[in-house]
Amino acid sequence: MNIELSDKLKSFPPFLFEELYRKERAERAKGRDIISLAVGDPDLPTDRRIVAEALREIKKGPNHRYPNTKGNERLRKAAAAWHKRRHGLTFHPNDEVSILIGSKEGIAHLPFAVMNPGDYCLIPDPTYPTYRTGAILSGGRIHDVPLLEKNGFLPDLGRIPKKVTERAKLFFLNYPNNPTGAGADLHFYKDLVKWAKKNEVVIAQDAAYCDIYFGEPAPSILQAPGARDVAVEFYSSSKTYCMAGWRIGWVVGNGPLVRALNQLKENIDSGPFNAIQNAVAYGLDNHEKIVPPIRERFKRRAEEFCAALHSTGWKFPDPQGSCFVWARPPCACSSLEAVYFMLEQASMLTAPGSGFGKYGEGFVRFSLTEPDARLREAARRIKALDWTKLK
Ligand SMILES: Cc1ncc(COP(=O)(O)O)c(C=O)c1O
Numbered sequence: 001m002n003i004e005l006s007d008k009l010k011s012f013p014p015f016l017f018e019e020l021y022r023k024e025r026a027e028r029a030k031g032r033d034i035i036s037l038a039v040g041d042p043d044l045p046t047d048r049r050i051v052a053e054a055l056r057e058i059k060k061g062p063n064h065r066y067p068n069t070k071g072n073e074r075l076r077k078a079a080a081a082w083h084k085r086r087h088g089l090t091f092h093p094n095d096e097v098s099i100l101i102g103s104k105e106g107i108a109h110l111p112f113a114v115m116n117p118g119d120y121c122l123i124p125d126p127t128y129p130t131y132r133t134g135a136i137l138s139g140g141r142i143h144d145v146p147l148l149e150k151n152g153f154l155p156d157l158g159r160i161p162k163k164v165t166e167r168a169k170l171f172f173l174n175y176p177n178n179p180t181g182a183g184a185d186l187h188f189y190k191d192l193v194k195w196a197k198k199n200e201v202v203i204a205q206d207a208a209y210c211d212i213y214f215g216e217p218a219p220s221i222l223q224a225p226g227a228r229d230v231a232v233e234f235y236s237s238s239k240t241y242c243m244a245g246w247r248i249g250w251v252v253g254n255g256p257l258v259r260a261l262n263q264l265k266e267n268i269d270s271g272p273f274n275a276i277q278n279a280v281a282y283g284l285d286n287h288e289k290i291v292p293p294i295r296e297r298f299k300r301r302a303e304e305f306c307a308a309l310h311s312t313g314w315k316f317p318d319p320q321g322s323c324f325v326w327a328r329p330p331c332a333c334s335s336l337e338a339v340y341f342m343l344e345q346a347s348m349l350t351a352p353g354s355g356f357g358k359y360g361e362g363f364v365r366f367s368l369t370e371p372d373a374r375l376r377e378a379a380r381r382i383k384a385l386d387w388t389k390l391k
Contacts, residue, residue, distance in 0.1 A: 001155060001196075003152055005254075006377055007120060007375055008136065011136055012132075012133075012136060012196065013132070014204045015057070017038065017048045017160060017351065017352075018040070018077040018377040020194035020340075020343075020349070020352070021341065023034070023340070023343060023388070024038075024343065024349045025063065025334065026179060026240060027111065027343065027347065028153045032347050033127070033347055034343070034347050034348065035104065035287075035348045035349070035370065035372060035374055035377060035378045035381070036347055036348075036349040036366060036370070037348060037349065037350050037351075037366045037367045037368070037369075037375075038349045038350055038365075039324075039351070039367055039369070040178065040239075040367045040369050041249070041367075041369055042212025042238070042239060042242040042244055042369045043071075043307040043369050043370055043371050044242040044294060045206065045242065046241060046243050046246070047242075047275040047290045049091050049282070049286065049290070050241060050243070050279050050280075050282055050283045050290070051186050053278065053280070054246075054275055054276060054278070054281035055277045055280035057232070057274070057276075057278040058275040059277035061274070062274075063273070063274040063294070065274075065330060066271075067271035067273065067274045067277065068268050068271055068274060069262060069265050069266045069270055069271045070076050070098045070262045070265075070267060070271070071097075071098060071099020071100075071271055071272070071277060072099070072274050072278070073093065073159075073276050074277070074278055074281045075099055075278065075280055075281040076097045076099065076256050077093045077251075077281075078093070078097075078280075078281035078284040078285055079091075079093070079099075079235070079250050079252065079281075079284060080092070080093040080096075080097055080287075081284070081285070082254075082273075082284045082287055083220070083222075083252060085219075085288075086217070086287075087219070087222065087223055088223075089220065089222055089223065091252050091253075092255070092305075092355055094257045094303070095258065095259060095385050096252055096253065096254075096255045096258055097250060097251070097252050097258065097278060097371065098250065098258050098259075098261060098262045098265075099248065099249075099250050099271060099272065099315065100234075100248070100249040100250055100251060100272075101247050101248075101249075101271070101272050102212055102236065102238065102248065102249050103206065103208055103234040103235060103236040103238075103249030103250075103251075104130050104246040104249070104263060104337030105247075105269075106132065106234055106249060106251050106265075107130050107132055107134070107172070107204070107234055108133040108134045108174055108207060108250075108252075109133060109134055109172075109261060109264055109265060109268070110170070110204055110257075110261055111135045111137070111138045111140060111170060112134055112137070112192050112231070113136030113142040113260040113261050113263070113264045114169055114170050114202055114257070114260070115134075115135065115139075115170060116138075116139070116140075116142070116165065116169075116265030117138070117139030117140065117223075118139070118141065118143070119140050119141070119167055119169040119170075120140065120141050120164050120167045120168040120169065121134075121135035121140045121141070121142055121143070121168070121169065121170045121171075121203070122143050122145050122160065122164070122168055122171040122172070123135065123142055123143070123144055123145065123172055123328060124144075124145050124146075124147050124155060124172065124173060124174075124177075124357075125144035125145060125146050125356075125358060125359045125360070126147060126179050126180065126353060126356030126359055126360035126363075127144075127356055127357050127390065128178050128179075128356075129173055129356070130350065131172035131206075132148065133261065135170070135182055137185045140169070140170075141167075143160070143161075143164045143168070144170075144202045144357060144358070144359075145160060146159075146359045146361045147177070147180060147182070147359060148359065149317065152182055152317075153177055153180040153182035154182065154184060154188055155173070156194065156379060157191065158279070160284070165201065165254065166198065166199075166201045168201045169201065169202060170201065170202045170204060171196065171201050171202065171203050171332060172204045172311045173192075173204070173205050173206065174205065174206035174207070174208065174209070174217065174254060175205070175208065175209075175220050175321075176209040176212060176213055176319075176320060176322045177209075177321075177322060178208070178209060178322050178323075178324060179322075179323065179326050179351070179353070179356050179360065179363075179365045180319075180324075180326045181192055181302075181316075181317075181318075181322045181324050181325060181326050182319070182320060183213065183215070183218060183320030183321050184218075184219075185199050185219060185265070186219045186223055186224060187223040189205075189219065189223070189224040189227065190224045192221070193221070193224040193225070193226055193230060193231065194226075196230045196231070197226060197229065197230055197254055198265055199254075200232060202232075202254075202257065203227075203231040203232075203264055203273070204231070204232055204233075204234065205220075205221040205231060205232075205233045205234070206233075206234045207220065207233050207234060207235050207236075207241055208234065208236040208238065208239055208249075209237070209321055209323065210240070211239070211240040211285045211291050211294070212240075212294075212295055212296060212298050212321050212322055212323060213237055213295070213320065213321035214298075214299045214319065214320055214321055215320060216300060218321055219351070220233055221233055222252065227253070227259040228253060228255075230254065230255055231252070231253050231254060231256065232251050232253035232254050232257050232258060232261075233250065233253050234249060234251050234277075235249055235251070235252070236248075237249065237280045237283060240283075240291060240292075240294070241283045241290060241291070241296060241316065241324060242363065243283070246276050246279070246280070247272060247276070247341075248272055248276060265266045271285050272319070278384050283362070298323055298368060298373075300380025301372065301375055302318070302319055302325065302368060303368065304354045304356060304375070304376070304379065305349055305375055305378075306318050306319070306322070306325055308379035308380075308382055309327055309382065311367075312330060312382060312383050312385070313387075314327040314328060314330055315327065315328045315330075316328060316363075319327075323367055323369050324365050324366065324367055324368065325364050325365070325366040326353070326363050326364075326366075327363065327364060327366070328362055328363055328364075329364055329387070331390050333355040333390055334352075334361065335352035335355075335360065335361055335363060335364055336352045336354060336356065337351065337355040337390065338350075338364050338390075339351070339352045339364060340350070341385075341387075341389075341390045342364075342382075342385070345385055345386075345389065346378075346381035346382060346384070346385055348380070348381055348382070350364050350365065351366075351367070352364060352365075353364040354391060368379075
């Protein structure tokens with residue numbers, strides 16, 4: 001039988017990195033030692049105290065039963081207590097916090113709770129691709145909002161066309177930003193909240209990298225006056241505690257939106273394993289002991305790696321946070337040409353900026369989620385490259 005797949009599925013943009021991964025596999029098969037800096041999957045193991053808590057919790061029979069879709073009370077309370085310590089904000093653990101099976105899951109589902117066919121979803125360009133998923137599947141229209149270097153990779157709200165804002169329902173953003181490494185300050189969030197209220201647009205700020213900052217602590221959009229009326233913020237244990245494989249995130253903020261997402265999810269999933277939720281709760285309760293060394297590690301990696309790139313003519317503002325360096329190569333070439341050149345000449349896999357959107361063209365994204373020694377070797381290989389060979 002010839003199974004005809006859905007039009008919606010077919011409408012997903014092609015995966016730009018597929019050809020690149022195929023080439024990487026072919027190079028590895030030839031026995032070449034490829035350093036992969038293409039994806040942001042933290043190499044550091046989860047803190048042993050969190051792992052020990054998970055092991056204790058796995059042995060408890062009640063944890064083997066169905067979890068609660070919105071997450072268990074221990075984790076919701078731990079998340080609320082952490083927000084109080086970190087941002088001075090009080091969230092009701094029952095109504096304003098909901099646990100997710102990784103933040104990606106909540107991000108992909110939120111548009112179903114908010115958007116109707118024909119509504120616009122505003123998505124930054126370059127972007128983390130999952131913001132498109134729910135917008136496409138819910139029949140929405142996408143409007144790409146450029147993140148330009150001259151604006152510090154922040155959106156220029158005044159340039160979003162009126163006819164788009166009139167039909168816009170949802171605006172995804174993420175700071176500290178993947179892929180550009182840019183930060184957003186509270187001043188920006190205050191303006192954004194005013195704009196969102198005026199235009200009646202829901203803001204979904206994705207704070208997956210909120211703890212990988214290199215200067216002042218990254219603020220929360222929910223610290224901006226009135227933000228709770230229009231915004232939710234997504235959080236992730238993946239980068240903060242190096243727990244990407246454990247799949248826990250959470251959403252906080254506007255109660256009706258948090259509850260709407262949870263109501264939707266009650267029809268889809270049954271929440272993550274309670275033992276793992278409790279391990280993340282342990283991480284949140286002990287955040288101030290566990291997280292600073294992780295942040296320091298990424299900061300040192302970023303400093304060393306940026307220094308190597310700068311010394312060989314790459315042009316870019318240093319990242320203010322995240323696990324990424326977003327830089328223009330020292331050649332008059334496209335992102336993809338630069339990436340293929342580095343794969344062939346330096347046995348390094350990196351991500352072409354054009355894969356994150358048309359405004360990513362001209363950039364390359366390096367992920368700092370490989371061990372220190374591998375990153376130093378990558379920096380050495382980059383320094384040895386002769387870009388005049390790329391003609
Ligand atoms: C900006 C951003 N948001 C969300 C996620 C997804 O994180 P999680 O592991 O919590 O699903 C990622 C993962 O790379 C990301 O880069």
